[in-house]
Amino acid sequence: MGTSSVWSxxxxxxxxxxxxxxxxxxxxxxxxxxxxxxxxRLVVKSDExxxxxxxxxxxxxxxxxxxxxxxAATALKGVIKVGGVNCEEEQGLCGQxxxxxxxxxxxxxxxxxSPVDYTGQRxxxxxxxxxxxxxxxxxxNVLGGGSSGGGSSDSGSGSxxxxxxxxxxxxxxxxxxxxxWLVEFFAPWCGHCKNLAPQWAKAATELKGKVKLGALDATVxxxxxxxxxxxxxxxxxxxxxxxxxxxxxxxxxxxxxxxxIVTWALEKYSENIPxxxxxxxxxxxxxxxxxxxxxxxxxxxxxxxxDCDAACRNNYLAILAKMGDKYKxxxxxxxxxxGGAQPEVEATLDIGGFGYPAMAVVNLKKMxxxxxxxxxxxxxxxxFLRDLSYGRGHTAPVKGAELxxxxxxxxxxxxxxxxxxxxxxxxxxxxxDEKDEL
Numbered sequence: 001m002g003t004s005s006v007w008s009x010x011x012x013x014x015x016x017x018x019x020x021x022x023x024x025x026x027x028x029x030x031x032x033x034x035x036x037x038x039x040x041r042l043v044v045k046s047d048e049x050x051x052x053x054x055x056x057x058x059x060x061x062x063x064x065x066x067x068x069x070x071x072a073a074t075a076l077k078g079v080i081k082v083g084g085v086n087c088e089e090e091q092g093l094c095g096q097x098x099x100x101x102x103x104x105x106x107x108x109x110x111x112x113x114s115p116v117d118y119t120g121q122r123x124x125x126x127x128x129x130x131x132x133x134x135x136x137x138x139x140x141n142v143l144g145g146g147s148s149g150g151g152s153s154d155s156g157s158g159s160x161x162x163x164x165x166x167x168x169x170x171x172x173x174x175x176x177x178x179x180x181w182l183v184e185f186f187a188p189w190c191g192h193c194k195n196l197a198p199q200w201a202k203a204a205t206e207l208k209g210k211v212k213l214g215a216l217d218a219t220v221x222x223x224x225x226x227x228x229x230x231x232x233x234x235x236x237x238x239x240x241x242x243x244x245x246x247x248x249x250x251x252x253x254x255x256x257x258x259x260x261i262v263t264w265a266l267e268k269y270s271e272n273i274p275x276x277x278x279x280x281x282x283x284x285x286x287x288x289x290x291x292x293x294x295x296x297x298x299x300x301x302x303x304x305x306x307d308c309d310a311a312c313r314n315n316y317l318a319i320l321a322k323m324g325d326k327y328k329x330x331x332x333x334x335x336x337x338x339g340g341a342q343p344e345v346e347a348t349l350d351i352g353g354f355g356y357p358a359m360a361v362v363n364l365k366k367m368x369x370x371x372x373x374x375x376x377x378x379x380x381x382x383x384f385l386r387d388l389s390y391g392r393g394h395t396a397p398v399k400g401a402e403l404x405x406x407x408x409x410x411x412x413x414x415x416x417x418x419x420x421x422x423x424x425x426x427x428x429x430x431x432x433d434e435k436d437e438l
Contacts, residue, residue, distance in 0.1 A: 023086045024057055024066050030073035034083040036093045043083065043108050049135045050081045050108040051118070051127065054094050056365075057086065059102040064122075071124035072131075080131045088365060092391060095295065100331060109134035110142075114206035161204035165216040167223045173214070174239055175246070180211045180269050181239040182252060182261070185218040185225055190233040196256055203261035211265040241272035275325035278317055281337040281345075283408045291333035296361050296388070298324075300336040300376075301346060303356040305417035307339075313412075316357055316376070323381050330389060332361075338412070344404030350396075361388055367398045 025031040034042065034052060043050045053069055055062040073082035087094035087102065097106065097115070103122075106115040107130060116134055120126045165173065165183060174181050184200055186193040204213035218225035218233065228237055228249060236252035254264035279290045281299070291297035302308065302316050317336070324334050337345070339356040349360040349369050359372035359381065370393050374380035387393040 023084070023089075024055060024062060025070070025084050029070050030077050030082060031070060032081065032083040034085045034090075034093075036090055039085070039093055042081075044112045046081075046112075048081050049131060049138060050083060051076070051131045052082075052106050052108060052115070053084045054087050054097065054099040054102065054104040054106070055084060056088050056102045058088070058365075061122075062103045065103055068122060068124045069127065072127040075124060075128050076131060080135060082131075091295065095330075101293075107131055107134045110138040111202070111205045114208055117209055161208055161213070162201055163212060163214040165214040165221070165224075167221040170216065170221075170224050175244055178242055180241040180265070180272055182211060182213050182265055183237045183239065184213070184215045185228070185230040185233065185235040185237070186215060187219045187233040188217065189219075193234045196234050199256060199258045199261065202258035203265070206258065206262050207265055207269075210269050213261075213265075238268060240268070270329055273328050275321065275328050276332065276334050278320045278324055278334045278336055280411050281335045281342060281406065282411050284406045287335065287406050290335055291362075291364065294331060294333035294364075296330070296363055297333040297335060298359065298361050298385070299345070299349065299351070300334075300359045301339055301342075301351045301356055302336055304339045305412070306419065307356070309416045310414060319376075319378050319381065322378060323385060326382065327385055327389065338409075341409050342407055345406065348399050348404050359384070361385070362398070362403075363395075367401050367403075368395045369398055370395045 023033060025033065027033070031053075032042070043052065051072070053062075053065070055065075057063075069082070069084070076082055085093055087099060097104075105118040105127070107118055108115045118127065118130050120130050163173065174183065184193075184196070186196075200213060200215070207213060216224060218230050218235075227246060228235075238250045238252050240248055240250075252264065254260045278300075279286060281287060298320075300316075300320055302313055305313065308316075320334060320336065324332075339346075345351070346358075349362070350371055351358040351360050357376040359376060360369050361372075361384075362369045370384075370388060372381065372384045374384055384393070
């Protein structure tokens with residue numbers, strides 16, 4: 001058994017803290033247990049405002065939150081519903097809502113398809129106040145009050161999620177941020193702008209936390225309107241994430257419904273997510289940094305450099321990089337090793353039994369893995385990973401419910417392998433004609 005292996009640490013942590021993975025809340029609490037089977041019916045399709053905690057039983061912060069969360073649930077009883085999702089048991093549901101850490105609290109208010117991430121203090125009082133604030137927004141939207149979409153009080157969209165942009169704040173909020181933006185340049189008297197306003201506001205709410213939607217009155221803030229060549233209303237411009245300038249702008253060419261705007265924006269947003277690095281498994285530290293917090297870890301074992309030269313290996317790494325980019329929205333970890341460098345890992349995951357290259361995908365929390373049995377090619381790996389992403393495919397428990405020691409090895413230098421030099425034997429002192437006599 002590996003001494004300080006991260007794999008073993010994960011197993012030990014899970015075993016000690018949660019045993020069989022029981023939930024943090026019981027049926028006697030005011031926190032309602034939510035599952036994939038009842039979530040849509042109770043939360044999404046209901047008219048009630050919901051506060052939902054996505055947690056993992058092994059998470060220390062989640063366990064610390066329990067008394068405050070239960071207190072908030074009791075205080076809000078009869079006013080706002082409070083629920084909890086055990087992500088260890090409901091991975092699909094948590095993945096669907098983009099949960100990447102624990103605990104994650106979301107408030108399902110006016111738009112159930114785009115919940116608000118709660119980022120306040122983790123006290124009963126603050127959680128309750130956050131929930132009540134979202135309930136107030138819902139009431140405000142129904143009554144038609146609130147700030148207007150498209151930056152115009154005449155458009156009547158009733159959304160607080162459209163950011164009002166001006167000549168003074170445009171560079172700071174848009175150009176100098178790392179966020180992805182869609183910006184509408186409008187005129188208050190424009191009929192098409194008025195028709196777009198409620199759709200724009202709805203899209204802004206659905207895209208909250210991913211893509212920011214702004215609106216600039218081009219009849220008042222003429223400097224930015226002229227800078228971006230606005231000649232008609234409404235004009236919508238796209239600004240990608242990361243470093244940007246006025247040349248980064250692109251024309252929006254999608255439809256004018258909220259659904260069209262959201263679909264178009266999410267496609268652009270996914271393009272801005274960086275592809276994961278395909279990391280060589282050289283130490284336990286590397287494995288921990290790459291995979292410990294990820295939902296799945298893709299482990300590839302490539303042929304030895306003497307069996308597959310640098311060009312050959314780089315070809316395999318290019319395939320892995322392409323697959324990593326394709327599935328980057330899954331937030332998986334990606335590791336590779338040279339055949340024979342990590343023998344215990346290979347033996348535990350049954351990698352290498354059919355030769356190299358080989359691949360296995362490991363779920364560290366459930367201690368299960370799935371082995372690639374098709375070809376180590378773009379199409380073969382894609383089919384394998386696609387099935388896993390849909391919850392299909394054959395899985396097996398990790399042997400002994402623990403993963404083995406990881407050896408510290410030198411990283412590949414990118415060069416072809418070299419056969420070890422044979423030691424020359426000095427025969428100068430040997431008389432090959434000398435014979436032994438009896």
